[in-house]
Amino acid sequence: MTPADTRSEVAAEFAAWLTAFLPADYYGERYRHYRWDLGLRRDYQRAAFEAGWLQPTWPPEHGGRSLGLREAMEIRLEAALRSAPKLPNIAGPNVVAPAIRQFGTPEQIDRLLVPLLRGDEWWALGMSEPEAGSDFAGLRTRAELDAPDSTVFRVNGHKIWTTQAHLSRWCTLYARTDPAAPKHRGISCLILDLNSPGVTITPIRMASISDETFCEIFLDDVEIPVTNLLGPYHGGWQxxxxxxxxxxxxxxxxxxxxxxxxxxxxxxxxxxxxxxxxxxxxxxxxxxxxxxxxxxxxxxxxxxxxxxxxxxxxxxxxxxxxxxxxxxxxxxxxxxxxxxxxxxxxxxxxxxxxxxxxxxxxxxxxxxxxxxxxxxxxxxxxxxxxxxxxxxxxxxxxx
CATH class of the missing domain: 1.20.140.10 (Butyryl-CoA Dehydrogenase, subunit A, domain 3)
Structure with a gap:
């Protein structure tokens, strides 16, 4: 463990902020309760965003402080060492947000990024499929344009092990858009509104206690606007x-x-x-x-x-x-x-x-x-x- 007296000033500042945020009995016998407290975890994400601790290397408007990578790692280590509350929708801030910030259009960033980072809207990752398993490049979900000038993709397929899909508003859906391309190419990433017609979400019964329920997503002629393409067309692998x-x-x-x-x-x-x-x-x-x-x-x-x-x-x-x-x-x-x-x-x-x-x-x-x-x-x-x-x-x- 890292001794407290070797922390940088910014890590010490974060530690003081976290101590002030957490309930006084957080580290006592009630820790087991707080570990599952969804309300506390939601409040923590929102407060961390507003204080600039959620994404330390990003600018303040995106939940950060424009810090360097070394300082950001110190903050993340400090948070982990102090058992900071677990983010309620980890995939959103840690996986989807960096993708939107790097590949999103100005309109996508303006509409989606802040509600995601604040935890107001949850996200799922539409990657794994029953036939593909861990072989992401083997996915079979298809997204097709009815015509070259079509304004929507028509999507059919089946995703599985999609964490928290039943509680999420959005999903980064990976689908094959060029079936003739090599395996790792011809895949695109689409932003799917999980309330769209044709989307059916079924939670998977879990053998253990968990707050991150797996789900299946069935896609039957789901229409996704072309403007919801995230990143390059056929460039979803990157x-x-x-x-x-x-x-x-x-x-x-x-x-x-x-x-x-x-x-x-x-x-x-x-x-x-x-x-x-x-x-x-x-x-x-x-x-x-x-x-x-x-x-x-x-x-x-x-x-x-x-x-x-x-x-x-x-x-x-x-x-x-x-x-x-x-x-x-x-x-x-x-x-x-x-x-x-x-x-x-x-x-x-x-x-x-x-x-x-x-x-x-x-x-x-x-x-x-x-x-x-x-x-x-x-x-x-x-x-x-x-x-x-x-x-x-x-x-x-x-x-």
């Missing part, structure tokens, strides 16, 4: 890559903090277990745990390995930032997502081992383990990340 790059920069910071939170829980469990082992009943429980793990040292060995991986993740994140500031390629960015998500899963599985039989009856631990399972899926599956690393970093031929 829009998607740029959007996901912003998301993955946030993911490694989130994963790093969650890893440390899990490691802290493991240490607390081991400390309690050692104290309890001094009692007669405690000795029996320690023997039960020893049946599951060869020796207590096995847990500490894995704990040490995870601590090293956590610090490797942080160092790699800083190295990627340093290269970006220097204008050099940053291959480390492709590694961060994979290392962070795999390490996060290992942490919470070790936490379950450290808890022993008590883990079965601990709903919070069950939630953390289930939530960590998604880490190797969202923002690009680990399988796709390994392909990217093999091809772009190691120069291996495509499989």
């Amino acid at each position: 829009v998607a890559l740029s959007s996901l790059r912003h998301e993955r920069q946030m993911i490694w910071i989130m994963n790093w903090v969650e890893i440390h939170r899990g490691l802290d829980s493991i240490r607390r469990m081991r400390e309690r277990a050692c104290l309890h082992a001094n009692t007669p009943s405690g000795a029996v429980q320690m023997r039960t745990l020893a049946d599951e793990v060869t020796t207590g040292e096995d847990i500490f060995a894995e704990l040490g390995s995870l601590l090293a991986d956590a610090e490797a993740l942080r160092a790699t994140g800083y190295r990627a930032l340093h290269n970006e500031l220097a204008g050099r390629p940053a291959p480390e960015a492709d590694i961060l997502k994979l290392l962070g998500s795999v390490t996060l899963q290992r942490v919470w599985e070790l936490s379950a081992v450290a808890a022993g039989p008590d883990s079965v009856a601990d709903p919070d631990l069950l939630f953390e383990r289930q939530d960590a399972l998604a880490a190797t899926i969202y923002g690009g599956t680990s399988e796709i990340q390994r392909n990217i690393i093999g091809e772009r970093v190691l120069g291996l031929p495509k499989g």
